[in-house]
Amino acid sequence: MSADDSTAEAPRKMMAARLRAANLRATRQRVGLAELIFGSSHRHMTAEQLYSEARSEGLNVSQATVYNTLHSFLEAGFLREIVVDPRRSYFDTNTAPHHHFYYEDENRLEDISPSAVRLEQLPSPPAGTRISDVDVVIRVSKR
Amino acid sequence: MSADDSTAEAPRKMMAARLRAANLRATRQRVGLAELIFGSSHRHMTAEQLYSEARSEGLNVSQATVYNTLHSFLEAGFLREIVVDPRRSYFDTNTAPHHHFYYEDENRLEDISPSAVRLEQLPSPPAGTRISDVDVVIRVSKR
DNA sequence: ATTAATGCAAAATCTTTGCACTTTC
DNA sequence: GAAAGTGCAAAGATTTTGCATTAAT
Numbered sequence: 001m002s003a004d005d006s007t008a009e010a011p012r013k014m015m016a017a018r019l020r021a022a023n024l025r026a027t028r029q030r031v032g033l034a035e036l037i038f039g040s041s042h043r044h045m046t047a048e049q050l051y052s053e054a055r056s057e058g059l060n061v062s063q064a065t066v067y068n069t070l071h072s073f074l075e076a077g078f079l080r081e082i083v084v085d086p087r088r089s090y091f092d093t094n095t096a097p098h099h100h101f102y103y104e105d106e107n108r109l110e111d112i113s114p115s116a117v118r119l120e121q122l123p124s125p126p127a128g129t130r131i132s133d134v135d136v137v138i139r140v141s142k143r
Numbered sequence: 144m145s146a147d148d149s150t151a152e153a154p155r156k157m158m159a160a161r162l163r164a165a166n167l168r169a170t171r172q173r174v175g176l177a178e179l180i181f182g183s184s185h186r187h188m189t190a191e192q193l194y195s196e197a198r199s200e201g202l203n204v205s206q207a208t209v210y211n212t213l214h215s216f217l218e219a220g221f222l223r224e225i226v227v228d229p230r231r232s233y234f235d236t237n238t239a240p241h242h243h244f245y246y247e248d249e250n251r252l253e254d255i256s257p258s259a260v261r262l263e264q265l266p267s268p269p270a271g272t273r274i275s276d277v278d279v280v281i282r283v284s285k286r
Numbered sequence: 287a288t289t290a291a292t293g294c295a296a297a298a299t300c301t302t303t304g305c306a307c308t309t310t311c
Numbered sequence: 312g313a314a315a316g317t318g319c320a321a322a323g324a325t326t327t328t329g330c331a332t333t334a335a336t
Contacts, residue, residue, distance in 0.1 A: 025310055027316060047300080062318045067301065081229075087326085088300060089229040101268075104275060112266055120261035122281065125244075129283035132247060136279050137226075138265065140272035168335055170291060190326080205293045210326065212291095230301085231325065 022076035032059040033069050037079070042094040044082065044109040050091075082109060084137055099136040112138065165219035175202040176212050180222070185237040187225065187252040193234075225252060227280055242279040255281065 015034040016026035024030060036053050037045070045053075051066045061069075070091055073079040082090040084102045090109055099112040117136055125131045158177040159169035167173060179196055180188070188196075194209045204212075213234055216222040225233040227245045233252055242255040260279055268274045 025315060027310070029317070060318095063300095064302080064319075065317055068316080083226055083229050086224075086226050086229060086232040101266075103269075103272070110269070116264070116266040118263035119279075120263045121259070123244075123255055123259040125281070125283045126246075126253070128286055129246070130286045131281055132284050133282040134279070135282065136262075136277070138268070138274055139276040139278065140268045141275050143271055143273045168290060170335070172292070191324095203293095206325095207294075207327080208292055 018078075022072075022078070024072055024076065029059070029061045029065050030069055030072075032057075033061065033066065034073075037073070037091075038093060042092070042111065044090050044092050046088050046090055048088070082137075083135070084109065084139075100138070102137050102139050104139055104141040112136075161221075165215075165221070167215055167219065172202070172204045172208050173212055173215075175200075176204065176209065177216075180216070180234075181236060185235070185254065187233050187235050189231050189233055191231070225280075226278070227252065227282075243281070245280050245282050247282055247284040255279075 012031055012035070015031050015038070019026045019030055019034065033050065033054060036050060036057065036059075037043075047063070047066050047070055050070070051061070051063055054061050054066065070079065074081060074091070077095060078093075080092045080095045082092050082100060084090060084100070085107065092109070092111075094111060096114075098114045099117050101110040101112055102108070103110070119134070119136070122131075122134065155174055155178070158174050158181070162169045162173055162177065176193065176197060179193060179200065179202075180186070190206070190209050190213055193213070194204070194206055197204050197209065213222065217224060217234070220238060221236070223235045223238045225235050225243060227233060227243070228250065235252070235254075237254060239257075241257045242260050244253040244255055245251070246253070262277070262279070265274075265277065
């Protein structure tokens with residue numbers, strides 16, 4: 001269990017405080033989901049995965065609440081959305097700049113540290129626009 | 144109209160020949176869609192866009208056929224799928240290695256020439272896997 | 287003639303919405 | 312007790328599927 005950031009361990013009280021700091025009421029569902037999401041180290045998940053986990057932990061939430069919560073957390077900057085599959089969204093607890101391996105055979109993401117990819121040169125954004133994100137996805141499959 | 148590749152202009156006969164070379168029967172629908180897709184210069188499109196275009200050109204196709212055709216063309220290597228939006232798939236007629244701007248405000252893709260991005264260093268693929276693709280997407284939005 | 291492709295409508299997914307009910311502050 | 316959040320079921324959107332019909336070779 002890492003000691004390098006304030007979301008590790010995630011005792012109920014601390015999660016609640018973090019939620020309130022983001023103007024999110026500390027409801028039972030949100031605190032429960034937050035513990036699942038941020039309870040251990042960084043992770044990637046889909047809405048469906050989170051929903052199943054919650055249910056199997058005995059946390060009583062609806063799908064709508066899972067989606068609402070994920071979106072609230074996105075807005076609050078607690079999560080980042082990763083687009084690798086047109087069928088579903090992935091959410092990443094690591095909001096710092098970094099890149100991804102996507103295991104096509106397993107529908108699974110894995111972080112790549114930003115230092116493992118050197119992007120030496122980027123085009124400047126078209127006039128009137130600003131860069132909001134640079135995503136590098138390395139798709140891998142079984143050899 | 145570019146003269147630099149065999150798909151430019153795309154007279155019906157030539158499209159039909161290209162289809163047959165890929166073991167695809169030259170049906171009226173496929174030839175019609177191929178003309179829309181490859182008729183001018185390189186482009187990006189969603190299934191829905193292609194379907195609307197076909198209908199407004201008077202080409203009688205169903206949605207299922209549009210999807211079937213896009214997938215056949217993907218398999219044949221005529222198209223490449225670009226994942227930037229979890230809601231829908233984009234298809235790119237440019238199958239050569241290159242990268243993309245994604246205009247978040249307009250849901251629109253634009254090619255970035257491969258020379259405009261210098262990827263100096265890539266991590267090696269995890270054991271037992273091979274890299275099937277490296278996608279770089281620069282998301283831009285109105286300033 | 288054989289076999290592939292098409293079209294339609296129905297189903298499957300994933301996600302969002304509307305609204306009454308509940309909970310938090 | 313006011314306002315925000317939740318749950319449910321229904322609706323949306325995109326994509327896939329099943330199967331009878333049509334068209335290409």
